[in-house]
Amino acid sequence: MQQDPSQSPEALQRKVSAELDAIEADPTFQRSPVMRRLLRFLVTETLAGRGDTLKSYAIAVEALGRESDFDPQTDSYPRVQVARLRKLLDAHYAQGAPVDGVRIRVPSGGYAVEFVDDVSPPLAVAAEKKNTMVFVRYGLLGAAALAIVLAALFLWRTDENAWRVRNFPTVYLAPTRSLDGDRQQQDAAVDLTTSLGEGLDRFTAMDVVRSPTAKANYRIDTTLRRVPGGTRINILLTGLEDGRVVWSRSGLREPIEGRAFDVDEVGATVTARLAQPAGVIHNDGDQRNIDINTPYGCWLALRSYWRMMPPEREAPVRACISEWAAENPKSAMARGAQSWFLAQDALKLTGEERRDMLTKSHVLALSSVELQPNDPGAQYSLMRSALYLGLERQARAAADRVIYLNPNNPEFMSGVGMFKIMMGDADGEAVMRKAMELQDNPPPWVQSGFFFAAVGRDDADAALAAAEDFLMPKGPPLQHAMLAMALARSGRMEEARAEWQQVVAANQYYAETPERVFDPLPLAPRVLERSIAWLRLVSDE
Template identity: 30%
Template sequence: MRPRKTDRFMLGGGDGTVSASSQAQSLPAAEDVRAQLDVLLASPDLDAPARARRFLRYVVEETLAGRAERIKAYAIGTEVFERNADFDAQGDPVVRIEAGRLRRALERYYLSGGTSDSVVITIPKGGYVPHFAWRTAPVADADPVPVTVSPGSPADSPPRRRIPWPIAVACLAFLGGLLLWAPWRDGVSRTPQAPAPLPPGGPTLVVLPLEALGEPSAKSYADGLTEEVLSQFARFKEITVLGRETSRSIMPGTDMARIRRDLGVRYVLEGSVRAAAHRLRITGRLIDAQTRAVLWSQTYDEDLQVRDLFTIQDEVARRVATAVAQPYGIIQRADGTRTGSRPPDDLEAYACTLRFYDYRAALTEDSHGAIRTCLERAVAVHPDYATAWAMLSILYLDEDRFGFNPRAKASPPIQRSLEAARRAIRLDPENVRALQALMMALFFAEQPTEALEVGERAVTLNPNDTELLGEYGTCLSQAGAWRRGAELIEQALARNPGHSGYYSGVLAVYAYMQRDYERAETLIRQAALEKFPLYHFVAAVIYAQLGKASEAAEARDTFLRMRPMIFEHWDAEMAKRNYRPEDAAHYAEGARKAGFPVPARTAAESTLEARASRH
């Protein structure tokens, strides 16, 4: 691709100005950039969902049109993500999250499928204005490279020609593909293979290429969806997903026992894409390769006249990955069935992590103590197990925020929680459970800004993890971004209705803070976490605001039996949850109506009075 001499931009600084002519000669023209944009948006190697692709098109076109100064979070939120005119870029992190996702997707693209592309589009950190550059200087404009004859070589020997590196990479990839494909040719190994060992510490999964049925176009649809499903599964660190090359090497119709024996995987995802006119029917099945049992099956019917292909691929892949691989999904439940019935003393490290999710669903003090002990044993034996450290951090935090099994002679639980979370991050900086643990520990250490920044990063890495979405939404809500927090919690509830108690409880608090007490009552009754102390406190204040004295009294007495000392530290309890003064004062109002021994004047109420006197 030759550089043209019109419409060249220096676009890395964010001001959209034309560079000096000497610099412009080495920069792509607007038509070069638009051609590269079309290549990116059409490529299955760009691991980005539909809205991230819309984001990319918007910022590129705005920049090429000379409107780079308009590319701000508010404009992107309202024009790309269709937020309302009251969109708050600080309270709603959607733009920052999608920008981070898009940056990583572009980096991966140019290291994989885009290695031979001439134009490179990036979005530098610190802003949203894209930067355009040639990958290398155009060949026609480069000076001839002199040939140097090394000492001792014949002077008249012809110089060795170097193979351009993109071609060399392609050749190596082709040869590697032959080596990977050969053992699976015709569905039969040419030489007997020993069973592949299962990776320790968790389940393994292989995604078979989706079968194309119907019209010829189904092949491209199936290939693209297979790639998107693999990308979505890779976000879940608690399962091992075999790579694209292995998936592509498996021939259709290969026996499940063969896959289990040769690859050592426990789970296989297979499916098909059928295309007819503008309609698509996508099916997916998760199979236990050992028993050949179908653990999950789903069909998705889509219309290409209603939604574009990229949106369909993103949505279906997200739904499949969430259903199968999330912490409360099909694989976790299947593995829990095999390990959960064994006595605690016999559980291995991975079984502890499964039981952690059982604890999170029930939130009882008895299960807290047992899982904490189990995870402490696990990290003693496996000190490099990042996920176990992350879960242990959350259990230490629950000593503080819920009062579960406090240890009198140990260091403060919030300190232990922070230390365990940071150790998990050091072991695996992109482990979503570790980032979730650090977010929660920082939040209750009264560092909400830092906590929410960590939460944004975690959601960027895996927006399908409902355990993370629920906690991030809770932190956002308590910090005052109630609407945005509730949206995330409702997403988690929609994707994981089996964990509805916890989510419904937080949404009940949201409704209470909005003074929608009837909805709050409906939600708290749905939560039904009778063994969780705070459930009874929230229920009591809701009933009190509704004038239901008997229900409020029953919930109050139950809570006081479980946590009688909390009101001696009321202000500290509100502070570490980072409630705004108006929200903490509203809680105090309802608590007094319910008959709780709340201080006569809380710190939040004093703050509000002082604020009112200044105005």
């Protein structure tokens, strides 16, 4: 390989990482978790200096999920999938140039990846004798990185500070088993294992392993059986500490487009049900009496508070977040949570005091993203603080990043959809609708998003339904203002006046400046103008 002296290994890896992200964001690759996993495996192996020695057996077992008894002499599955990957990459680049000047390709005749500069010779090419020193260099780089990681892991695990020990649940994802012998069902089993694994990996409040380990808290087993009408899918979640069945589901899926069933749909539905903050695994965590003075215990308390925001739970949650951030300053989760609370505090202020507090929240959110750029929670905190500061471009970029990193986390998706609606974005309500499909018990505050979407299109019936669903015990004055607005727009003035009086009773300055009730919300001018018009139907009486 001919290495440009200005191209350090670190710079190359950054460019390759950016290009991988761009390829995986392509809708074609989004629909194919197997292709995403295969591409990432080939890139990783090549950068580690093993590209020229890659064999179909390793690809089948390590990247495509085949069992260890896979026979590459009789089964061409890896070669077929790599050939498919080459076609998808060609199709991807036919639509546009690489994002940072580095094109990823898999030349025919091997499995090593080539990183091609659009104007220079290949930046990393496999399997040529003259490239040996480069692969050695990357091998040494990989070995050094591994040594650093192992040393850091040793220090992390031996530190007696509870806040530096990651005690989030570990889930063993067993390979999906096909109970039939036909090839289509076996391929579907491999693809579903990949889809489930990639979906679970997107949730940062758990660790997913693909091999049995003593540290695992849960085990997921999935079986497929061909039946009349399609495929019967059985999924079982077992608690490994006591052997109990935590959750199980059985469902029939019909064939689709020449496949046994829609693997991606099943993977998204199951991982959302199991791993979302209000999902099966974390609801079970509530029953395990996890100490609040540990990362997972504090996270559980935060996620419970975030849904309903009961005042009596606020103090202990704030305390554990503060201690977590102080004892482990490299925790992106802790910093993101601190940013969220500071933004909440800022909304109770006005003028420069409010902006100063929001700026502090924004700084914490930026540091959280710097620590862990692929954490949807960090990006969510950045979206929120940036939006309140009026940094709409940054807020939208962070919102899109949240969706990209984990489109199956309905709580984050609900928040993103709500803020998109308030910014006046046309896709906000669609994002919220998808989030609602993924959760059985959405937090009441998501209804505020649907309310302002209805206000924006002057739909009094939909606004009234959302306002009624938003009502919470000890909720903010805004909930009564929303209900008063919807009732007034529906012509039910006596009921509207009664609701508005509850707003005024909470704080008399709403009687003098009613529009101040919208102060906590980053409403776009068009949405705010329509909201004030509705409010004046009752407040000006």
